[in-house]
Every structure is written in C-alpha cells, then in structure tokens.
Amino acid sequence: MKVGIFANYNKPHSKEIEKTAEKILKSQNIELLYEESDIYKNSDIIITVGGDGTIIHHAKKAAIYNKPILSINAGRIGFLAGLEKEEIDSLKNLINKNYKTEKRMLLNVSVNNKTYYCLNDAVISKGAISRMIDLNVCIDGGPLHFRSDGLIAATPTGSTAYSLSAGGPIIDPTVENILITPICAQSVGARSLVLNPDSLIKINVDKKNNTDAFLTIDGEVAIPVDGDIIIKKEKEIYVKLIKINDKSFYKILSEKLKVGE
Helix, strand or coil: CCEEEECCCCCCCHHHHHHHHHHHHHHHHEEEECCCCHHHHCHHHHHEEEEEEHHHHHHHHHHCCCCEEEEEEEECCCCCEEEEEEHHHHHHCCCCCCCEEECEEEEEEEECCCEEECCEEEEEECCCCCCEEEEEEEEECCCEEEECEEEEEEHHHHHHHHHHHCCCCCCCCCCCCCEEEECCCCCCCCEEEEEEECCCEEEEHHHHCCCEEEEEEEEEECCCCCCCEEEECCCCEEEEEEEECCCCHHHHHHHCCCCCC
C-alpha cells in the first residue's frame, strides 16, 4: 500500500503529528509518498495533517483520481477529520482496510469561462465598497432576486460552515442537495433554500449600483465576477472521506458545534 501525506505546518503540532503518523505507517510496511507532482495518481490513500481547509484543498484533487482521503486533525474544529491526534494509533487499521468511506458530493461552478470543483461552498460577495449587491438568481428557470451582502451556494458538507453562520440549516452530509443561503439580506423574507440535487442555478450580479462582486470557492482564491455564474451538482466526481473511528455525524455535531446542548 502507498500512502501520500500532506501536512500543514502552519497548524500547531502538525509536524509532531506527521512524524508520529509516519512511524506508525512504516511499522505496517506502508510506503509513504511526498512528491506532490504525482502523489494523487500514485497513492492508494491520501492523508492530510491540518484543519478542514487542508483536507478540502487536497480532497478535490484526490477525488479526480478517485482516491480516498483521511484527515488527522491539527486544527481547531476539524469537522471533516477522520481522526483526532489522540486517536492516531488507529492508523494501523488502514493496512487491513478496517475503515469506512463516506461519499461527499461536489458542486460544479462555472464563471468567466472556467470551471471549479467545490466541496464546501461557493460564495458571491461584495467588493471593498460597503454596499449591498443585487443578485438575480434563476433556479430551474424560476427567477428570484436577492438584495444582500452576498449569497452562499453550499453542499451538505458545507452546510455546517459559512451557511450555518448566515442562518442556514444543517444538512446530513451524506444527503445530496444544494443549499442556497443569502448573507444579511435586506428582506426578512429571504431565507435559505434546499434544492433538488439536479437543480441548475444561474446567478447574475446586477451592476446598476456599480458594486464589484467576487466569487470565492471553498475559501480559496477570490474571482472577480464578470458574467453569469452557473452552479450545479458535479455528477462524475465524488470525494471519499475515510472514517476510522465510529463517531456519527450527529455525535460530531454535539462535540464540536455543541448542537443539542
């Protein structure tokens, strides 16, 4: 078995956790790969050491090669983590495949003639000027209008991230839906929408107020919006998250987000 490792050294204790993981994996005669150029292609499993941002970044690349990915939490919340640092000895279960994988859907987001994969959320937000933006949203041919600070299109995985902070619902991550949540909308009637996974969403930024807008995919690079944004479920590629411990999604909600306390 070949395992590729990525560690985010900006996170406290990540180097220490990585070294411990390496020792355990080598004791199981697992070959470790580090070169990023071919690591996704040549590894059987990808491991990240860091927070949710680290696994989100690498999970999308691993998904292209249909490779499962495991995150060891070295961040604060680590909602997507398959292992906490105190559970690291469970890495031995990889060799006998004593683990589960969860399929997580991606969004396919097109803007400015480029396409991006999205695991958490795609956020349309205003620029530097403190002014609301007008968004014309067409869902399966049905027109909607939002005047707000922005709009979040999230996967069920991303329902516990920015969308939740903006008042959106929590969706079981194994369910396939698309979630639309306005950010600080002017109208009190503007609420989150849970859409059919086959929905086609077209978003146009109304330029009448001369307000620039940006699209951010999974909290990474901000893209100036020039033209329509097309969002739909990615039908060919899925992220496969490895779960070694037996914690349910709802137990994680209770422990990490204090839901239900």
